[in-house]
Amino acid sequence: MPSQQVLEEKSSEVEAIKDILKGYKSIGIASLQKVRASQLQELKKSMVGKVYFRVLKNTLMKLAIEEMNQEDLKKLEEYLDGSNVYLFTDLNPFKLALLLERGKVKTTAKSGDIAAIDVVVPAGNTGQPPGPIISQLNAVGLPTRIESGSVWVSKDTLVVRKGEVINERLAGVLSKLGIKAVELGLSMRAVLDNGLMIVGAQLKVDIEATKKSLEQSNSEAFALALGIAYPTKETITLLLQSAHQKAVALAVGAAIPTKDTIADLIRKANAEMTSLSSAVEKAKPKAA
Numbered sequence: 001m002p003s004q005q006v007l008e009e010k011s012s013e014v015e016a017i018k019d020i021l022k023g024y025k026s027i028g029i030a031s032l033q034k035v036r037a038s039q040l041q042e043l044k045k046s047m048v049g050k051v052y053f054r055v056l057k058n059t060l061m062k063l064a065i066e067e068m069n070q071e072d073l074k075k076l077e078e079y080l081d082g083s084n085v086y087l088f089t090d091l092n093p094f095k096l097a098l099l100l101e102r103g104k105v106k107t108t109a110k111s112g113d114i115a116a117i118d119v120v121v122p123a124g125n126t127g128q129p130p131g132p133i134i135s136q137l138n139a140v141g142l143p144t145r146i147e148s149g150s151v152w153v154s155k156d157t158l159v160v161r162k163g164e165v166i167n168e169r170l171a172g173v174l175s176k177l178g179i180k181a182v183e184l185g186l187s188m189r190a191v192l193d194n195g196l197m198i199v200g201a202q203l204k205v206d207i208e209a210t211k212k213s214l215e216q217s218n219s220e221a222f223a224l225a226l227g228i229a230y231p232t233k234e235t236i237t238l239l240l241q242s243a244h245q246k247a248v249a250l251a252v253g254a255a256i257p258t259k260d261t262i263a264d265l266i267r268k269a270n271a272e273m274t275s276l277s278s279a280v281e282k283a284k285p286k287a288a
Helices: 004-022 037-046 058-068 093-102 132-139 168-177 207-227 236-253 262-283
Strands: 026-031 051-054 084-089 105-107 119-121 124-128 144-147 150-153 157-160 182-184 187-193 196-199
Touching (some): 004 058, 026 093, 037 051, 132 168, 207 236
Antiparallel strands (some): 026 187, 051 084, 119 157
């Protein structure tokens, strides 16, 4: 049986967790796998005042949620397993996930690691002398040749795709070639934001693709607004310029004199007069 002191300590910790849960809009859960202690400390320092990090026992977090008896918080329960760090913040959850992604560092792979990228070994000099390295490279699918006393990779070769497991043989080759195929850092499993549960895959936003999509949407909306003459602060100047040009063209066509049309009307009348005069001259009978 646990001692009274241990029970009191657990109860105190649960109360502290409940106070934390009440104090923030978003509660994130990130996996501590592939995270170095030094990295976690650096992240804590870089996000002071923005994110409160706590490594908590899942059992204590579950007790706190049960005691608070709030349906929204119960959505976190399916993620209360494994080695986690809890992040409490008022930041937008997508901004939080982006900050964590930027805090990751690339490193050489070990057997069983997951590739963070499509790993392509480029063609060129490996810097390795001929020997066992040739069979090692060939074993992972790399075509080789010997040139100038070194082993060369003959062509760019994809050796593992993003998300695939890196085996021991490939890990050794990538290490010798200095290729970093694994990322270390916090990976968001889920965020509960004002009652809305957002899972890890949904938090990953391609910034460049999203930016391009927004720019294209903005361009299409702008063109549509101009086409239907819908006035906004972005379109009003062009709409007025277009309306003015059409009004001037109509006034010139209808021979309505204004300060904007009088010059064009005079030029038009002069051109018509010159044309008529030329036609009259051509119509006169030629002298015998």
